Amino acid sequence: MLNNRSVLITGGTGSFGKAFTKTILERYPDVKRLVIFSRDELKQFEMSQEFDPAKHRAIRYFIGDIRDQDRIRRALEGIDVVIHAAALKQVPVAEYNPFECIKTNVLGAQNLIEACLDAGVKDVVALSTDKAAAPINLYGATKLCSDKLFTAANNIRGGRDLKLSVVRYGNVMGSRGSVIPFFMDKRNTGVLPITDPEMTRFNISLQEGVDMVLWALENAKGGEIFVPKIPSYRITDVAQAIGPDCEHPVVGIRPGEKIHEEMITESDSFNTVDLGCYYAILPSAGAHSVESYCKATGGQAVQPGFAYNSGTNTDFLTPVQLKTLMKQHLGLEV
Structure with missing residues (x-):
């Protein structure tokens, strides 16, 4: 699928970007170019130590910011596939610096879309978040706007051979700033602060996120928001798995x-189709009706009123399962 093609990853030095790079180099050894587009020169240097340029000759490192449309246009020359992972995503930071988040997550997304339309890019997959569904924080609202921009861009592609889609998934296990590394750091203090004992989150491994993006590249018709069927966890069960002997004071939500x-x-x-391992949310003003999409994909429309919520999910991870996953995916002994 990606052999002999040129791929660009925005935010390519992040956790996802590095995992995606590793997977591409393993599965598609004949990838033509793999461009890491990001704004942090130190992270690019560190990543180049992890992926030796002498061994992996397809990799290129391109300093730039998605806020800078001219730089994006330069980076996209000759690119066939774009994976958009760049974002400001820390919820408290976005609440305190809202317009900075808007400039990256919304205006940056539109910059990328316009450049892709002009550069002859064939496939675009943008990463989203569960916080974009019925958002109550600024970060979620910006990602909802970004999702809408990418899905609606299919309406203005004209005769271009271009498909744009979105993948939306829950908390990536062990990602920077998430609860598992936070609890691991706090465990030796004997105190694991709980925001709210009722709190739940969806859970997905980094590799599952990478595999989902690759699946979207191969199966997207254009305009979908893909959602995986994944388990939830209770924050209290994560605390129990990592620090069963620690105190668990309730400190309130951020x-x-x-x-x-x-x-x-x-x-x-009303616009959601069950595809088996994934759901697809179709744009209300897109080229595909639910009926035509089901016919084309073999999917099935969900029932009106269906919702997918981490608190009402039918699949919950136990503390024992969480320990197993942390060892399997993060190498953590808990």
Whole structure:
């Protein structure tokens, strides 16, 4: 699928970008170019130590910011596939610096879309978040706007051979700033602060996120928001798995946090198709009706009023399962 093609990853030095790079180099050894587009020169240097340029000759490192449209246009020359992972994503930071988040997550997304339209790019997959469904914080609202920009861009592609889609998934296990590394750091203090004992989150491994993006590249028709079927966890069970002997004081939720996360709202149900391992939320003003999309994919429309919520999910991870996953995916002994 990606052999003899040129791929660019925005935010390519992040956790996802590095995992995606590793997977591409393993599965598609004949990839033509793999461009890491990001704004941090130190992270690019560190990544180049991890992926030896002498061994991996397809990799290129391109300093730039998605806020800078001219730089994006330069980076996209000769690119066939774009994976958009660049974002400001820390909820408290976005609450305190809202327009900085807007400039990267919304205006940067539009910069990238316009450059892709002009550069002859064939496939675009943008990464989203469960916080974009019925958002209550600034970060989630910017990602909802970004999702809408990418899906609606299919309406203006004209005769171009271009498909743009979005993948939306929950918390990546062990990602920077998430609860597992936070609890691991705090474990030796004997105190693991709990925001709210009722809090739940969806859970996905980094590799599952990478595999989902590759699946979207191969199967997207254009305009979908793909959602995986994944388990949830209770924050109290994560604390129990990591520090069963620690104190677990309740400290209250942070600004902009939800008790439970949604990935598909009841309002989305009228445009949602069950594809088996994934759901696809179709744009209300897109080229595909639910009926035609089901016919083309073999999917099935969900029932009106269906919602996909981490608190009402039918699949929950136990503390024992969480320990197993942390060892399997993160190498953590808990």
